[in-house]
Amino acid sequence: xxxxxxxxxxxxxxxGRSVLIIGGAGFIGSTLAHRLVGLGARxxxxxxxxxxxxxxxxxxAGIEEQVTLNIxxxxxxxxxxxxxxxxxxxxxxxxxTSHMDSMADPFTDLEINATAQLSLLEVCRHHAPDTKIVxxxxxxxxxxPHYLPVDERHPIKPVDVNGINKTAGEFYHVLYDEVxxxxxxxxxxxxxxxxxxxxxxxxxxxxxxxxxxxxENQSFEVWGGDQKRDYSYVDDxxxxxxxxxxxxxxxxxxxxxxxxxxxxxxxTAKNLRDVVPGSSFQVCEYPEERKKIDIxxxxxxxxxxxxxxxxVPAVSFEEGAMRxxxxxxxxxxxxx
Numbered sequence: 479x480x481x482x483x484x485x486x487x488x489x490x491x492x493x494g495r496s497v498l499i500i501g502g503a504g505f506i507g508s509t510l511a512h513r514l515v516g517l518g519a520r521x522x523x524x525x526x527x528x529x530x531x532x533x534x535x536x537x538x539a540g541i542e543e544q545v546t547l548n549i550x551x552x553x554x555x556x557x558x559x560x561x562x563x564x565x566x567x568x569x570x571x572x573x574x575t576s577h578m579d580s581m582a583d584p585f586t587d588l589e590i591n592a593t594a595q596l597s598l599l600e601v602c603r604h605h606a607p608d609t610k611i612v613x614x615x616x617x618x619x620x621x622x623p624h625y626l627p628v629d630e631r632h633p634i635k636p637v638d639v640n641g642i643n644k645t646a647g648e649f650y651h652v653l654y655d656e657v658x659x660x661x662x663x664x665x666x667x668x669x670x671x672x673x674x675x676x677x678x679x680x681x682x683x684x685x686x687x688x689x690x691x692x693x694e695n696q697s698f699e700v701w702g703g704d705q706k707r708d709y710s711y712v713d714d715x716x717x718x719x720x721x722x723x724x725x726x727x728x729x730x731x732x733x734x735x736x737x738x739x740x741x742x743x744x745x746t747a748k749n750l751r752d753v754v755p756g757s758s759f760q761v762c763e764y765p766e767e768r769k770k771i772d773i774x775x776x777x778x779x780x781x782x783x784x785x786x787x788x789x790v791p792a793v794s795f796e797e798g799a800m801r802x803x804x805x806x807x808x809x810x811x812x813x814x
Contacts, residue, residue, distance in 0.1 A: 489720050493518035498565045500524045500552055500598070501572030502545070504532030505675045505682060506614065509712045510569060510719055515541045524561060524572070526551040531574065532682060536812035537674045552594045555601060562598075562606040567723045570598065570613045570651075573644070576681040577618065577771055580640035591643035592650075599654045599662075610661045610729070612722045615648040616641070617668040617734070617776060626706075627779040630666075630734055638771040648732065655730040663722040664732040668778060672712030672798060673805035678814050685709070688750060689799075690814065692757045693806055702764040703744035708737035708777040711793035711801075721787040733783035738791045740777045746795065753799045 497514055501507040502523025514521050523545055525533040538545065550557045552572040562568060573591050574580065580587035595613075602609060620628055621635040636642045651662040669683055677686040684701075691698035718735050722728045741749065747759045764772065783789055793801075806813065 489517055489724065491724060492567075492720065494520065495566040496520045496522075496564055498522045498524065498562060498568045500568065500570050501532070503527060503534060503537055503547065504571065505537070505672075506670060506712060506715060506719075507532075507569065507571045508534075508537035508674050509672065510571070510716050511538065511545055512541055513716050513720070515544045521545040522561065522565070523547045524550050524552070524558075526572070530576075530579070530681065532676045534674070534676075534813065536809065552598060553589055555597045558598060558601045559605050562602055562609065565606055565609050568602065568606070568609050568611045569719055569723070570595070570611055573614065573647075574640065575616075577638045577640045578768070579681065580638055580643070581771065584639040587639050587643050591640065592646040595647035596650050599650055599660065603654065603658050603660055607658075607660060610723055611651065611663070612719055613648060613651045613662060613664050614719075615664050615666045615732075616644050617666050617778060618773070619645045619648070619666065620773075620776070622773045623776055626775060627736075627777050628734065629779040630732060630782055637773060652730060652732060661726075661729045663728040663730075665718060665722060665783075666732065666734050666778075667710060667715060668734075668736055668776065669707055669709045670712055670715050671709060672802050673809075675712070675802070676813070677806065688747070688759075689802060689806065690810075692750060692754050693803065693810055695757075697758045697760055698747070700743050700747045700759050700761045701768075703742060703747075703761050705743050705772075706740055706775040706777055707743065707746065708740050709746075709795050709798070710735055710737045710791060711795075711798035714789075714791040714793055718783065718787075718789050721789050722783075725787055727786055731786070733786070734778040734780045735783065735789075736778040736780040736791065737795070738793070739795055741795060749796050750799055753796055754803065
């Protein structure tokens with residue numbers, strides 16, 4: 479995988495621009511909001527604050543007076559019609575991310591990850607036709623890899639309801655670019671982690687539970703252990719979101735985002751133990767109820783986005799873990 483070491487721009491051109499972040503009180507959305515405020519953008523946030531998802535007002539600590547937060551649901555088409563108007567950029571980050579929840583309650587997953595996405599695009603077509611939309615999709619749409627690393631030409635065959643609905647959501651974005659000229663870019667994320675992530679359970683990623691256990695001086699479980707993964711630190715993902723928003727060449731395109739390392743789950747656990755000496759873990763059998771929707775090994779080829787924008791993930795898992803744990807040592811009570 480060839481990687482161009484093009485410097486990441488300063489993003490100065492976003493100063494003074496009007497930005498809407500859907501899912502803005504969540505993990506990635508709030509981290510993006512902090513960055514945008516620092517860049518001088520005018521930031522509006524939408525978040526449902528549903529306790530099952532990632533919204534947390536603590537995520538906005540320090541920028542509460544510099545952003546506008548609307549408590550609204552992406553499924554509410556009428557409020558969206560009002561909120562999208564006049565926006566230069568829309569970061570569409572809201573979604574139901576739990577694979578198990580999607581199997582237990584498939585219709586809610588359908589509403590959020592597919593129907594609401596179509597509704598948003600229709601609203602933008604009529605009320606914000608000149609906006610640029612960046613949509614956060616997921617590597618889950620590929621299902622079990624046929625080959626590694628996975629590039630964007632890989633067949634799409636999701637193994638759960640969440641993956642099917644996310645596929646529909648991203649295909650709607652591409653379609654509306656092609657047919658209606660609504661400028662959209664799709665980024666397929668993988669195992670994003672960092673400060674402000676959900677750690678009370680595994681609804682966003684298993685790493686949240688691992689970090690919480692370490693912080694509470696408890697052993698964490700590694701299911702299986704041989705599965706290979708790549709991990710994206712949230713600051714690297716925010717850089718990618720901004721690059722996709724500001725680069726017209728990304729309009730109508732779909733890209734993988736990945737991490738700088740490929741680690742087995744066992745090696746990931748060992749690295750976390752190295753970051754926090756004295757922490758411990760247990761290797762367990764993979765739960766039977768999850769085996770049918772497990773994708774096995776996954777790591778991606780992100781060279782397409784790298785070649786287009788110069789983006790390279792810079793933060794290693796070890797460095798990201800240290801930053802994340804440092805954050806929660808002072809903030810844990812707000813996230814559990």
